[in-house]
Amino acid sequence: MWNILTSRKLALWALLGLLLPLTLSAFLPSELTLPEREWAELSRQSPFYFGIASRLATPYLVKTPFFAAVSLLLFLSTCACTVQRVLWGLRGTSPDFSRDRSFSFSREVPFPLSPEEGGGRITRLLASTGWRHERRDAADALVLSGVKGRSGFWGSIVFHVGLLGCFLAGPATYLTALTGELVLTEGVALPLKEGVSLARGKGATLPEARASLHDLRGVYYKGRFKSDFGGVMKISDARGEHELRFEVNRPVEYQGLQFSLHQFGFAPRLVIERSGAAPFDFYLNLRHPREGDFFEVGGGVRALVIFFPDFIREGGKIGTKTEEPLNPVTMVRLYRGETEIGKGLVKPGESAQLGGYRVTVPDYRHWATLVVTRDAGVPFTVFGFVVCVAGLLIRFASNERLVEFELRRQGEESLLTVKGYSRYYPAFLEKEVDALAEKLIEDGVT
Amino acid sequence: MTFWEEIFLWCAVAGYAGAFVFFLVGTVFRKEAWAGRGVYATVAGFCGHTLAVIFRWQATGHAPVMHTYENSLIGVWFLVLIYLGLKRSFPPSRMFGVVVTPFALLILGNGVMVGAELQPLEPAFKSNWLFIHVLFAWFCFGSYLLAFADGIMYLVKARAPGGGGRLPDLKLLEELSLRLILLGFLSHAVMLGSGAIWAHSLWGKYWNWDPVETWALISWLVYGVNLHLRFTLGWSGNRGAWLAVISLFSIIFLFFGFGHGSSVHTEMFSK
Numbered sequence: 064m065w066n067i068l069t070s071r072k073l074a075l076w077a078l079l080g081l082l083l084p085l086t087l088s089a090f091l092p093s094e095l096t097l098p099e100r101e102w103a104e105l106s107r108q109s110p111f112y113f114g115i116a117s118r119l120a121t122p123y124l125v126k127t128p129f130f131a132a133v134s135l136l137l138f139l140s141t142c143a144c145t146v147q148r149v150l151w152g153l154r155g156t157s158p159d160f161s162r163d164r165s166f167s168f169s170r171e172v173p174f175p176l177s178p179e180e181g182g183g184r185i186t187r188l189l190a191s192t193g194w195r196h197e198r199r200d201a202a203d204a205l206v207l208s209g210v211k212g213r214s215g216f217w218g219s220i221v222f223h224v225g226l227l228g229c230f231l232a233g234p235a236t237y238l239t240a241l242t243g244e245l246v247l248t249e250g251v252a253l254p255l256k257e258g259v260s261l262a263r264g265k266g267a268t269l270p271e272a273r274a275s276l277h278d279l280r281g282v283y284y285k286g287r288f289k290s291d292f293g294g295v296m297k298i299s300d301a302r303g304e305h306e307l308r309f310e311v312n313r314p315v316e317y318q319g320l321q322f323s324l325h326q327f328g329f330a331p332r333l334v335i336e337r338s339g340a341a342p343f344d345f346y347l348n349l350r351h352p353r354e355g356d357f358f359e360v361g362g363g364v365r366a367l368v369i370f371f372p373d374f375i376r377e378g379g380k381i382g383t384k385t386e387e388p389l390n391p392v393t394m395v396r397l398y399r400g401e402t403e404i405g406k407g408l409v410k411p412g413e414s415a416q417l418g419g420y421r422v423t424v425p426d427y428r429h430w431a432t433l434v435v436t437r438d439a440g441v442p443f444t445v446f447g448f449v450v451c452v453a454g455l456l457i458r459f460a461s462n463e464r465l466v467e468f469e470l471r472r473q474g475e476e477s478l479l480t481v482k483g484y485s486r487y488y489p490a491f492l493e494k495e496v497d498a499l500a501e502k503l504i505e506d507g508v509t
Numbered sequence: 510m511t512f513w514e515e516i517f518l519w520c521a522v523a524g525y526a527g528a529f530v531f532f533l534v535g536t537v538f539r540k541e542a543w544a545g546r547g548v549y550a551t552v553a554g555f556c557g558h559t560l561a562v563i564f565r566w567q568a569t570g571h572a573p574v575m576h577t578y579e580n581s582l583i584g585v586w587f588l589v590l591i592y593l594g595l596k597r598s599f600p601p602s603r604m605f606g607v608v609v610t611p612f613a614l615l616i617l618g619n620g621v622m623v624g625a626e627l628q629p630l631e632p633a634f635k636s637n638w639l640f641i642h643v644l645f646a647w648f649c650f651g652s653y654l655l656a657f658a659d660g661i662m663y664l665v666k667a668r669a670p671g672g673g674g675r676l677p678d679l680k681l682l683e684e685l686s687l688r689l690i691l692l693g694f695l696s697h698a699v700m701l702g703s704g705a706i707w708a709h710s711l712w713g714k715y716w717n718w719d720p721v722e723t724w725a726l727i728s729w730l731v732y733g734v735n736l737h738l739r740f741t742l743g744w745s746g747n748r749g750a751w752l753a754v755i756s757l758f759s760i761i762f763l764f765f766g767f768g769h770g771s772s773v774h775t776e777m778f779s780k
Contacts, residue, residue, distance in 0.1 A: 071737075071741040071742075072741075072742075074737070074741075075734065075737050075738070075741065075742070078730060078733060078734055078737065079734060081730065082727065082730045082731065082734060085723065085726070085727055085730070086727050086759075088723075089720065089723050089724060089727060089762075095717070095718070095719055095720065096720050121718050121720070121723045122718045125718055166745075232715075242713070242714070284628070284629040288628050288629055288631070289631050289632055290629050290630075290631070290632065291632060292632050310632065311632035311633055311635070311711070312632065312633060312635055312636045312707075312710055312711050313710070314710055314713065321709075321713050323710070323711065323712060323713040325712070325713075434712060434713040435713070436713035436714065438709075438713075438714070438715070440715070441709055441715055444702075444705050444706075444709075444715050444716075445702075445705075445706060447702075448698065448699075448701065448702025448705065449702070451698050451702070452695065452698050452699055452702065455691070455694065455695040455698060456695065458691070459688075459691045459692065459695055486740065486743075487684075487687055487739075487740070488684045488687065488688070491684055493680060
């Protein structure tokens with residue numbers, strides 16, 4: 064089992080086993096790549112293709128047992144190979160260049176010194192240029208060898224340790240992640256346990272606290288381009304009230320939870336009164352600024368509400384000139400069933416009579432959606448990537464190589480054979496071996 | 510696009526186009542002097558390009574890292590910078606210009622076609638991680654593209670009758686290819702890591718299996734397989750060159766968005 068897991072070919076096959084399905088899945092459409100309407104249309108128009116896409120497109124493939132099994136195999140293989148290499152490294156095992164696939168280069172030159180004198184000179188040269196060297200006497204020659212670039216080997220190990228960290232992030236996230244949304248109208252406080260709608264995780268783990276948003280701001284450049292969005296989040300718990308500033312990219316951190324600003328919009332307060340009935344009176348968080356949002360107002364009546372921050376009318380068309388609330392107007396359309404019973408435009412602080420209803424917009428506020436998350440996989444990811452990059456840097460800067468000098472007696476002088484072995488960088492090896500040989504000959508002559 | 514940015518951008522385009530013609534003539538007809546002119550034209554284009562980047566930066570008030578045009582502008586700038594740096598360290602690599610310059614033109618052309626409207630930095634882009642993410646993204650792309658050019662040169666030289674004329678030595682090409690892929694792989698890792706951290710602060714999730722993320726991972730794995738084949742199975746020579754050439758397609762899918770659709774990378778904080 065150990066031999067199988069430490070086989071480099073297994074690691075390669077497992078890597079391919081992950082890569083090929085992932086690549087094919089990336090060509091399939093998913094809910095992430097198609098708008099909601101097109102995704103629904105695909106299910107109607109091409110049920111077979113939709114069936115494949117909805118099971119094998121990347122976001123779904125990565126949740127299959129197959130993907131988990133291949134990832135586990137790759138993790139185990141990486142783990143075993145890393146442990147094996149660490150053991151090799153600790154034992155001081157040198158690479159066997161004669162067995163491993165490697166580049167080699169040799170050069171034969173006459174050397175003007177005897178093997179004994181030459182041996183001393185080579186030893187000094189190797190020591191002075193940072194080679195870890197050793198000497199052995201063969202039957203007909205004196206052999207001196209030097210090894211350099213061992214740190215590259217450790218760099219590779221460090222890189223794979225980082226990869227293992229990244230691998231562990233997946234299960235850590237899967238087992239611990241909490242994801243949800245908190246939609247809040249400015250100035251309205253909600254208990255977290257009630258307000259956060261969870262997509263994943265247990266609500267019981269949410270803290271006993273109330274949250275509200277204040278001073279929400281949405282700044283646009285030239286009235287069109289988003290520039291600055293943020294506000295203040297107030298959280299009240301047993302320890303008191305905490306005031307936490309947030310903006311896009313600067314989330315709120317509270318008791319291990321992260322609140323990231325995700326959506327932002329206007330919330331006009333709409334009051335609809337009719338004699339004999341309790342008024343409909345709410346701040347409406349409008350999620351679809353272009354199409355409008357429907358609200359049930361009671362008595363079988365629905366209201367379509369659109370907020371124009373900078374109202375403009377051109378001919379028969381109405382719309383907004385900019386995204387900034389320079390001339391805010393709320394459009395309200397009332398329907399009974401599918402029949403429109405009244406429509407009108409209402410400015411803040413004004414009222415209108417629509418289809419027998421008195422419709423008032425006293426004021427408006429902002430609303431925001433905060434994505435609420437807690438994820439134990441994050442530290443693994445950060446650790447993994449930092450270690451991976453450190454390992455690659457070491458690996459990139461260093462290349463393990465071996466140089467051998469064989470000195471054979473030829474009368475008073477010697478025949479010097481310089482051999483270099485390296486698994487990478489052939490041109491560099493050749494240059495280095497040439498330089499060593501030339502330096503030796505130069506020193507030998509002088 | 511501002512007036513001066515446009516002027517200098519077209520100077521850059523003219524420089525790269527001229528460089529491509531010079532390199533092509535130099536390669537096909539083995540005219541050393543023409544290849545030299547190609548380098549001068551590339552440097553001239555790069556100077557114009559640098560000025561275009563400066564004027565863009567000044568006009569928008571932020572580094573040009575947002576949306577397709579700005580990414581193309583800064584990405585090609587990095588690509589040419591890496592090429593010129595490589596050419597300085599390894600002079601024989603100057604012939605890579607015959608592959609680099611057309612890619613530079615294609616990427617810039619694509620950026621200009623999409624639109625070059627001046628915009629302030631969107632809230633989602635206001636993160637220091639963005640600069641690390643984008644910088645290393647283009648370093649990785651530049652390195653892989655040069656490794657691709659290297660692979661092409663290797664294959665041409667290995668097959669050319671008479672040893673490929675003035676093309677760099679095969680061993681040097683082999684070594685450069687590995688170094689470039691390692692540099693790209695390292696930059697790619699930084700890009701993925703910084704992107705994950707940025708995504709976590711922006712969306713609350715470090716990984717969404719968004720199409721751009723998926724392709725970034727796929728291409729990293731492709732180059733991981735590439736390095737494994739070289740390191741553990743000893744693939745070199747023609748096979749190594751083919752690996753460098755074929756692997757680039759994963760990067761093209763990543764940067765030019767095959768099947769990206771409504772990726773969160775294109776939507777950001779848009780709702």
